[in-house]
Amino acid sequence: MKLFLPLDSAAVAVGADAVADEISRVTAKMGHSVTLVRTGSRGLFWLEPMLEIEDENAVGGRRAFGPVSPEMIAPLLDGNFSDDHPAALGAVGDIDFLKAQTRMIFSRCGITDPLSLEDYKIHGGMTGFGAAQKMSPKTIVEEITTSGLRGRGGAAFPAGIKWNAVRKAKADQKYIVCNADEGDSGTFADRMIMEGDPFLLIEGMVIAGLAVGASKGFIYLRSEYPVAEHILTAALASARADGLLGASVGGTGKAFDIDVFMGAGAYICGEETALLESLEGKRGQVRAKPPLPALEGLDGKPTLVHNVISLCTVPSVLANGGAWYRDFGVGKSTGTMPFQLAGNIKYGGLFEAPFGLELGDLVNRIGGGTRTGQQVRAVQVGGPLGAYLPLSELDIPLDYEAFAQIGAGVGHGGITVFDDSVDLAAQAKYAFDFCAHESCGKCTPCRIGSVRGGELMASIIAKRQNGGDVAGTLDLVADLCEVMEDGSLCAMGGMTPVPVKSAIQYFPEDFTGETDLTGRTDFTGEKNK
Amino acid sequence: MQTSIAALIKPFVCDTGGLLKALHAVQNTYGYIDAVAVPVIADVFNLSKAEIKGVISFYEDFRRSPAGHHVIKICQAEACQAVGARDLTEKIRSALGFGGPFSGCDTSVTGRITLEPVYCLGLCASGPAAMLDGVPRGRLNSEDFTREIKALENGAEG
Structure with missing residues (x-):
């Protein structure tokens, strides 16, 4: 019997390790012959911990159970994982949430053992590298350009242009830097793929290295992701042992290696120039651009900085061609x-x-x-x-x-x-406060503007309750937003006005206090109300 | 201590970003970065003490005083706010006797618990989320988790 249980942080956070311990305990005691594989997560977090059992007759080859608690393990084993169990979800391939997806990047996540390079290769890994190996650097970059891939970190800059700039730059040393400082609340794709399919990121970085002529890569990982650190470190060791990293990458004669570099709790280090400063061991303060990192990045050398998901997309593009990718x-x-x-x-x-x-x-x-x-x-x-x-x-x-x-x-x-319990004035205040907390301090509109913004929002919230000139204060907020947008060095200060302005524009009643926040029953969702 | 710190960090001197690695190493070994470490690090890296202090103070992770026996980081970011992180935070803060917002060094009087804010643990569909001694925790119930923390504060190990 073969069982699969995620080791993903989001599964561990709701008790996956306790379930794994119970499986070991019960199977040892009862003498069941069970292999437990810790996989990445399928990403159905309301069903975690989600336990799967191999079943060649099921669509997708497995049946799933979730959420599973340690108490369920003995009965599940005794009942031979019958689909009559209350936690039974049926065949994995029949789960609507998965069926409705087009999984290109996450095709293996939740299926394979993230630390098995062999498993990675069996499930289609390394085909992108195989294709890239036969291409000239110029052709690899052309495929990326044709694909229309844009940076997935947030800025959506066309990847092909960036790759070409680094490829053409003349230097004795170039770098690939993976931005794994996924600090945005509401996002966890980078974490999931690093924990669930780390070789995909390694393959993407190796291809990028071949394309732009870089021999060294860094994964700048946020310290809030200790599980990812552990998995990446182990995966990199396997990749080195396999010859995928090292003096002659996959037998190409070209050198490439990757180090994991731990951040230290600074949201701003997700901004690429702040990240580079941090990677040089300094305060993570934003640099003025130009020069662009593509020409003068890490230690002043040409550097391709990309988000995790951008790099994880690269193997698919190379394996299937840029034109194929572009059609999605x-x-x-x-x-x-x-x-x-x-x-x-x-x-x-x-x-x-x-x-x-x-x-x-x-x-x-x-x-x-x-x-x-x-x-x-x-x-x-x-x-x-x-x-x-x-x-x-x-x-x-x-x-x-x-x-x-x-x-x-x-x-x-x-x-x-x-x-409908959300108070958008409180959210707008939080946006300014967060900016104040995380600002690197280099430019004034962000450093000071965020503090003033938080104060203005606090005053609006007070006036909303006690009466006062809310409209006048909102005018000040509008002015402040304009200064921050136009005068900030990077997106931290420049885009903090986005949540603030949208909150005011779409939810004015939360600022003026004209609607009772506790009994919001008149919200109809009509435009321009 | 000074000699052992110097030995601990010397391997990082020539590394890319060696200073951050060194600071992590000092904190991992001693639990925090004591003021006596600053001149040692400055000397090893051939930087000024001001530069070392500047880097230490920039990053949330680096402590300048010892933390409690248990460290709890509670996510304060939007996705967790949407499912009750503010309520969870208030309950735990009041249970531990902390008033008002986070002060930056909230360690309980017994010295057993240090409470810190964190801005996203990547558990945004499983909030409210926290990290207890490095272990991720999700879908926390305010009452249950507060009780668990109280028990730790009262000396129960778990």
């Missing part, structure tokens, strides 16, 4: 995006799909609305620097251009749902 998605938003359903949502988790899906469809139909069962009131897309959208805007398609048109962004694909 809509317009200039090509390919798939791992959307992350987060916050107050019934079916929260990872949903990989081509761009173009409607936001409301994802939140209400696929995500099942709120976990609390209350009405969805606000949806924040793209992390702390993303817009708060009301029900009336949820018909927007998830693509970069549609979001840009309404002054919002898709960011890293995080979708955080709030029910």
Whole structure:
């Protein structure tokens, strides 16, 4: 009997390790012959810990049970994992949440043993590298350019342009830097893929190294992800032992190696120039651009800085061709995006799909609305620097251009749902406070503006209750937002106004106090009310 | 201590980002970065003491005083706010006798518990989330988790 249980942080956080211990204990005691494989997560977090059993007759080759508690293990083993068990979910391949996805990046996540390079290869890993090996660096970059891939960290910059700039740069040393400082609330795709399929990231970085002529890579990992650190470190050791990393990568004669570098708890280090400063062992303060990191990055050398998901997309592009990849998605938003359903949502988790899906469809139909069962009131897309959208805007398609048109962004694909108990003035205050807390301090609009913004919001919240000139204070907020947008060095200060302004625009009643916040029954979701 | 710190961090001097690695190493070994370590680190890395202090103070992870026996980081970010992180935080803070917002060094009077804010643990569909002594925790019930923390504060091991 072969069982599969995630080692993903989100499964561990709800008791997966206790379930694993119980499986070992019961099987040892009862003499069952059971192999337990710790996998990544399928990303159905409301069902974690989700236990799977190998069954060649089931669609997808496995049947699932979840959420599973340690007390269920002995009865499940005794009952031979009958589908009559209350936690039975049936064949994995029949689960709607999975069937509705297009899993390109996460195709192996939840299926394979993340630390088995052999398992990785059996399930289609290394085909991208195999294709890249036969291409010239120029051709690899052309495939990336053709794919239309855009940086998945949030800025959505065309990857091909960046790759070409680094490839053409003349230098004795170039670097690949993976930005694994996934600090945006509402996002966990980077963490999941690093914990669940680390060789994919390694393969992507190796291909990038071949393409731009870099011999050294760094994964800048946030310290909040200790499980990912452990898995990446072990995976890198296997890759070195296999010859995938080292003096002659996969027998190409070209050297490439990767180190994991731990951050130390600073949101701003997700900004690429702050990340590079931090990677040099300094305070994570933003650099003025130009020079671009592609030309003068780590230690002043040409550096390709990419988000985890961008690099994890590279093997698929090379394996199937840029033209194949380009056919997924809509317009200039090509390919798939791992959307992350987060916050107050019934079916929260990872949903990989081509761009173009409607936001409301994802939140209400696929995500099942709120976990609390209350009405969805606000949806924040793209992390702390993303817009708060009301029900009336949820018909927007998830693509970069549609979001840009309404002054919002898709960011890293995080979708955080709030029910009707949310106070958008408190959220706007939080946006400023968070910026004040995390600002690197280099530029004044961000360092000082965020503090003043928090004060203004506190004053609005007080005036809302006690009476006072809220409109006048909102004018000051508008002025402040303009200064921060136009005068900040990076997106931290420049985009903190996005959640603030969208909250004011779409939920004015939360600021003026005209609607009773506790008895919000008149919310109809009509536009321009 | 000074000699052992110097020996501990010397291997990182030539590494990319060696200073951050060194600071992590000191904190992992001693639990925090004592003021006496600063001149030693400055000397080994050939930097000024001000530069070392500047780096230590920039990053949330680096402590300048010892933490409690247990360290609890509670997520304060949006996805956890949406499912009751504010309520959870208030309950635990009041159970441990901390008033008002996070002060940056909230260690209980018994010295057993240090409570810290954290901005996202990547458990955004499983909130409210926390990390207890490095172990991720999700879908926390305010009452149950507060009781668990109280028990730790009262000396129960778990």
